Amino acid sequence: MANKRLTILLECAIxxxxxxxxxxxxxxxGSSFSVSLGMIAMYVIAIRRGFWAAGFSGLLWGLLHFITSKAYILTPTQAFLEYIVAFLFIAFAGVFAKQVRAALKEDHFSKALGYAWLTMLIGGVARYFWHxxxxxxxxxxxxxxxxxAQLFSVVMNGISCLATVIVCGIVVSIMMKTAPKLFLPKSK
Structure with a gap:
């Protein structure tokens, strides 16, 4: 049991x-629109390990923004909201992880893909809500x-969210088709 937890923690960090x-x-x-390619890795760990692992990975990724000077900080509260809370909410990308993995194990690729897109959309919206x-x-x-401010934020964050989910979702879909075992950790 301890080895499994350590393995999951190491995977989250990776x-x-x-x-x-x-x-x-x-x-x-510009400064208001971006496609967050890092969500590719977050979607993979979310599907591979589920809600809690996705949240922990998201938290680590958010903290790495401070260490690497990639955080845009106006106030401590803004930094906390955008790099701690928002990134923790990536956990929601793991809500249908069990269904995706079960469908992959049964070779029901279209079913797995449907659940994967749903869970990626939920995780993306959960994160971008806080942005x-x-x-x-x-x-x-x-x-x-x-x-x-409301219109500006909903347009910019909404477009960023949709673009991120679409771009990263396409990449994850290709990965699921070509390397489904990446999403299926070995049971011990």
Missing amino acids: FASVAMVLSFIPFDI YVAGVIFWGEYAFKGWS
């Missing part, structure tokens, strides 16, 4: 590190002329 590396690939348009909240509270002064 996937968080991979997510951080992927974050350095420039995929930003929306931070956008309204902290980033509203950067809104386009004539736009409210």
Whole structure:
């Protein structure tokens, strides 16, 4: 049992590190829109290990933003909301992990893919909800002329969320098709 927990913790750290590396690939348009490629690694660990592992990996990835100077910090509260809370909520990408893995084990690829897309969408929306909240509270002064903070935040974070889910979802779908064992940890 202790070996299994250690294995899961190590996997979480590895996937968080991979997510951080992927974050350095420039995929930003301006300061308000980006595709978060690190979510590829988060979706893999979420499907592979489930809710709690995804949350822990997300937390580690969020903390790595501070260490690598990739965090955009206005206030301590904003930093906490966007790099701790938002990244913890990546856990929701693991809500249907058992269903995805079960479908993969039974060679029901289309069923696995459906659950995977659903769980990736839930995880993406859960994370970006907190970026929306931070956008309204902290980033509203950067809104386009004539736009409210709410409209600016929902448009920018909504587009970023959808683009991230679509781009990362396509990559994860290809990975599920070509390397399904990546999503199926060995039982001990």
